[in-house]
Amino acid sequence: MVRPFEERRDVLKSSRAIRTHQPELEFLTEKARWVRDEIIEVAVKNGAGHIAPSLSCSDILVALYYGVMNYRHSDPLWPQRDRLIISKAHGAYGVFPILADLGVIPPEEWKGFYTDSSTLTGCIERRPEYGLEAGCGSLGHGLPLAVGAAFGARLRGESWHTYCLLGDGEMQEGTTWEAVQFAVKHELSNLTMVVDNNRLQAMDFTERIMNIHADDLVRRMRGFGLDPVDCPGHDLGALVTVLSELKQIDSDKPGVVNAITVKGYGLKCMENIPKFHFRIPTQAELDMGRR
Numbered sequence: 001m002v003r004p005f006e007e008r009r010d011v012l013k014s015s016r017a018i019r020t021h022q023p024e025l026e027f028l029t030e031k032a033r034w035v036r037d038e039i040i041e042v043a044v045k046n047g048a049g050h051i052a053p054s055l056s057c058s059d060i061l062v063a064l065y066y067g068v069m070n071y072r073h074s075d076p077l078w079p080q081r082d083r084l085i086i087s088k089a090h091g092a093y094g095v096f097p098i099l100a101d102l103g104v105i106p107p108e109e110w111k112g113f114y115t116d117s118s119t120l121t122g123c124i125e126r127r128p129e130y131g132l133e134a135g136c137g138s139l140g141h142g143l144p145l146a147v148g149a150a151f152g153a154r155l156r157g158e159s160w161h162t163y164c165l166l167g168d169g170e171m172q173e174g175t176t177w178e179a180v181q182f183a184v185k186h187e188l189s190n191l192t193m194v195v196d197n198n199r200l201q202a203m204d205f206t207e208r209i210m211n212i213h214a215d216d217l218v219r220r221m222r223g224f225g226l227d228p229v230d231c232p233g234h235d236l237g238a239l240v241t242v243l244s245e246l247k248q249i250d251s252d253k254p255g256v257v258n259a260i261t262v263k264g265y266g267l268k269c270m271e272n273i274p275k276f277h278f279r280i281p282t283q284a285e286l287d288m289g290r291r
């Protein structure tokens with residue numbers, strides 16, 4: 001049954017509840033460091049590329065899972081869980097160690113990631129029992145799915161919130177902007193988009209590939225009627241604060257976080273260097289150190 005608009009608006013307001021327990025910054029920082037170490041160790045050992053784009057967004061995932069989302073790790077299918085659609089699905093390895101740490105994914109599945117000993121592949125596939133809401137290998141599909149989830153929640157009177165993690169390169173996809181239009185039109189304030197804006201896509205800078213400059217994303221989002229918020233994408237405290245505030249704010253608009261990130265963050269040999277999009281570092285490069 002579709003509820004009246006006013007009633008649905010009341011439900012949306014209740015979807016802004018934040019977690020009652022906020023972890024200490026020290027805890028989040030330690031988790032973020034551990035997730036980066038896990039990504040590097042397992043991906044290098046198992047021969048999985050896309051380490052740099054995964055390091056770019058791992059702090060965002062840590063902030064969401066440990067600090068922002070309503071999520072029961074003992075029950076990944078809990079109906080009232082907040083949804084996370086990872087649209088940059090081939091560059092977000094961090095979700096696997098996080099879900100292993102939370103007890104949702106068996107540790108051996110993560111440790112064997114990208115090999116025949118595991119069912120986890122280099123691209124996130126839809127595995128609800130593993131807490132993975134959607135498969136989004138081809139870019140430009142995640143936001144339409146997230147908008148559908150948010151719109152569905154409203155139609156059904158559900159109070160959970162939907163998050164979508166996008167890459168800045170995929171903001172060139174037409175389907176993404178079609179989804180933005182729909183979300184604006186239907187005032188989906190139960191949706192938050194987080195763009196991992198590292199100013200790189202594939203093997204070059206977005207500025208050189210498609211003439212996309214640093215402030216273009218914010219300018220375009222404003223053109224669609226949204227109010228994007230800039231946030232340092234490796235500052236756990238700032239991420240949790242901004243994401244929590246966007247969930248609570250009394251607005252009729254979807255939220256947008258423009259997370260300013262560094263591709264390859266954490267590995268000194270890799271940071272902001274285009275050739276490392278898919279390339280696995282050598283031992284000599286790894287020996288250059290970590291943050």
Ligand SMILES: [Mg+2]
Nearest residue numbers: 168169200201
């Ligand atoms: Mg990028």
